[in-house]
């Protein structure tokens with residue numbers, strides 16, 4: 001291999017649009033506006049336009065986005081929050097930080113996502129909020145979930161950190177993940193599908209009053225004018241430099257996601273005859289933008305495959321190795337069979353738009369060789 005294979009190769013990706021990116025960086029350099037300001041406002045407007053939502057509030061990172069979203073809902077202290085255990089820590093973390101009772105929802109084995117059926121196993125009359133996570137780039141089946149939640153007066157906050165650009169079927173239309181619940185959140189952490197060169201996040205909503213609140217909370221609870229406060233907030237801002245990078249890269253998001261889909265298709269075709277490997281499933285209610293390409297490896301062979309690939313300098317990752325409900329700060333005493341099973345089986349392969357055919361052929365060859373197939 002000429003270039004070392006990486007899980008995500010940002011240098012290769014940024015090299016493709018180097019002129020545009022360096023110009024954007026230089027513009028911020030000479031503008032003198034480094035936090036907030038016109039670059040951030042322009043990016044918020046561009047993302048709102050892309051998603052088709054009226055309000056986007058940029059903030060410091062994806063975890064803050066979730067935190068600010070929950071703060072804006074002004075929940076009573078006994079408001080129970082449901083979220084998956086098979087995900088990154090943020091959703092559970094912010095529920096705990098706000099001292100709300102937390103219950104975990106098991107996921108489906110095929111989609112790695114929660115479903116209404118799994119929600120019904122744990123929902124109670126105290127449940128006030130559900131935070132679905134559109135994991136690995138495929139959307140949760142939102143239509144039945146929304147219908148049920150609306151009926152019960154339960155609010156839905158979507159964690160879209162891994163699914164910016166994913167579309168979900170709602171009746172006869174398709175809507176962007178993150179624009180279906182009362183609030184959607186995302187992260188621009190460097191490994192995400194739309195990413196900056198540091199930390200960044202955003203919150204989306206169609207509700208003007210909520211948008212105003214989200215904005216105020218992200219800026220110390222400010223009441224519109226500086227040094228006047230209407231509530232207790234946090235300090236969570238997007239740097240102008242990150243906004244400028246994001247505005248350039250947003251123009252390429254669909255193209256990048258399309259390239260991920262192409263690589264995913266090649267992987268899936270190449271592994272279709274491996275009996276001990278289950279390739280990702282694309283379900284009819286959502287598109288899949290392959291934030292991760294995640295295999296299930298059966299019969300206890302996951303760790304062996306991983307070591308074999310690492311010996312050939314092919315990186316892999318286990319998202320996520322220990323379910324949250326089995327870790328000390330988040331223990332709920334629940335048993336979640338699918339989540340616990342997946343933690344033993346999942347393996348994510350290198351996946352990013354700048355992957356090359358030669359790199360992918362090499363990865364495919366080695367995966368097949370481990371299972372003694374040519």
Ligand SMILES: *Cc1c(COP(=O)(O)O)cnc(C)c1O
Pocket residue numbers: 061062063064087088090091133159161162186187188189199200201
């Ligand atoms: C990355 C991620 C987050 C957190 O984003 P940060 O910007 O790192 O705070 C939250 N949820 C999910 C599912 C993520 O993948």
